[in-house]
Amino acid sequence: MTSCAGMAGLVTGASGGLGRATALALAAAGADVLALSRNMDGLSETAALAEGLAGSVIARQGDVGDEEQVRAAIKAVEQQFGALRYVVNNAGRQIERDFLETTNEDWDEIDRTNVRGAFWVCKYGAQAMLRARTGGSIVNIASVLSVSADPMLTAYTTSKHAVLGLTRSIAVTRSLARSGIRANAVLPGDMDTPMVQQYFAAHDDPEEARRQVASAYPVERIADPAEVANVVRFLVSDESSFVNGAAIVVDGGLGAALYTNA
Incomplete structure (x- = not known):
């Protein structure tokens, strides 16, 4: 198993699904995880599932759509573990609506979590990594809809295109790259x-x-979320030290087929 021993960081949206699977995969590899979500009951279950693993999972209730709560979560990692080595931006919202029926409220709700929240986690996470002077890994959960589209998920599709652009912009920021801070995106298809x-x-x-x-x-x-979480764990680890600005598709071959019934 890829080792993440001695690494501490933040996983957002960790109360279930891919966020939970990622927190557990990292803890199993020896990492310490601050698991963040608005859903405290789900976070408590995630932390309970991590008992006995090589690393630890600490539950913290918080909303990535609130800038001050993001700053506080990053600071909590530093206070608890001394340094922040990684962030995993997994928190996300999805609203199914035809393009012509999409409202301003839909747009703002998706943007608040999927784009602005991701930006704040990346920004304040990178600042913490610079303070630690130990390098670091930013992993953003994008989507196959970062490079394609769904007419019933216009706001979500747009947000995931933005997440990919954010990732690449961070990756080519030389002050970060020279400091050993990498940014990569994982593009899953449908997961259970x-x-x-x-x-x-x-x-x-x-x-x-x-x-x-x-x-x-x-x-x-x-996909089982654990299959995608294994890719995230690799990107967090030092084994991916020369992977920067990548968009890693984890979709079981969906995007490789010209026709979906091929």
């Missing part, structure tokens, strides 16, 4: 997370909806 499960549940036949989505993938299934 609460967000996707809610999408299935909204259909008259949830199982048929799941089958239809899975059929678009050459592997004929959606």
